[in-house]
Amino acid sequence: MQSRDFDLETFLPFVLNQAAETTSHAFAEIYQKRYGMTRGQWRVMANLGRFGAMTATEICRRGQLEKTKVSRAVHALEQKGWLSRKSLESDRRSECLSLTEAGRAVFDDLGLAGLDYDRALRDRLGDAAVDEAIALLRRLCPDNQGDGPASNPCQDAGS
Amino acid sequence: MQSRDFDLETFLPFVLNQAAETTSHAFAEIYQKRYGMTRGQWRVMANLGRFGAMTATEICRRGQLEKTKVSRAVHALEQKGWLSRKSLESDRRSECLSLTEAGRAVFDDLGLAGLDYDRALRDRLGDAAVDEAIALLRRLCPDNQGDGPASNPCQDAGS
């Protein structure tokens, strides 16, 4: 085995980075222009909007995000009035995060845009093939599996 | 169609970002610890090591990188003695970039590490499935197709 065998074009980290960059950048224009949101802020909002109230650590786990990025995104979303915190009685270190009514309106709008974008991608690449690829890629993210709100101490789901 | 139909877990930008982050982060530890390289630096080096001498713009096109990131990565690699520039006579705006001997040694080492990493991933996910996913994802990156050194004004390929 020699380094000349190293094929950049089939090296998964490379291909994934390019694909992620391309798709994310295209969709980012929408939420950046409409709401001035950062990629991290959108990711936090999307998790809360889709899965309901949860803790910052839970967002980290689900979204493969770093806690510092989540912390700042939460702060920014709170400033904009789209997110509210509620202290947890079961553990006073954590807080229960959820979208406000205004935040939900923003998510609803962007969710629709996301559906459009997704539809366009699938039309181009083929629905079944996309599904297969996604199923494969999700196996790469170890902590992503436990989807149910199993260990979620936030009861009052905002969705 | 309502925003509640928006499924984060099958939204391609999300899945791709998570997968890219997971795989890149894991592999980044290697070149960061061994050679103190940035992700951008590694990407530039990988393109030069794999495809031989080329221009900065060509690296941008191939790697889906921004020119400012490439510019700074080139500068850093040059400082470390792993990259050399040679002015092009056909166009004095561009420079022909290639790895030095020392740079090639670094690439050889990291290329082997990349092969190991790739092998491990494919063992885990299945070779054929990975190939299919990669073929699909490459169709997402429009400028990535023209692979041959068609319009490459750098003749003296370093590889």
Added chain:
DNA sequence: TCTTGATTGTTGCATTTGAAACTATTATCA
């Protein structure tokens, strides 16, 4: 030729990022 416009690569500047340090709280165990 001269002018206008496009392209290559760099730099300035403000924002974003991530690793490590930190506070506050909870868990473990002698």
Added chain:
DNA sequence: TGATAATAGTTTCAAATGCAACAATCAAGA
């Protein structure tokens, strides 16, 4: 109980990032 370790989240600080502006060169057409 009390001591130690682990965890949630924030902050700090240096590095990385990206957009815009820029200088240098090339291309196209009057």
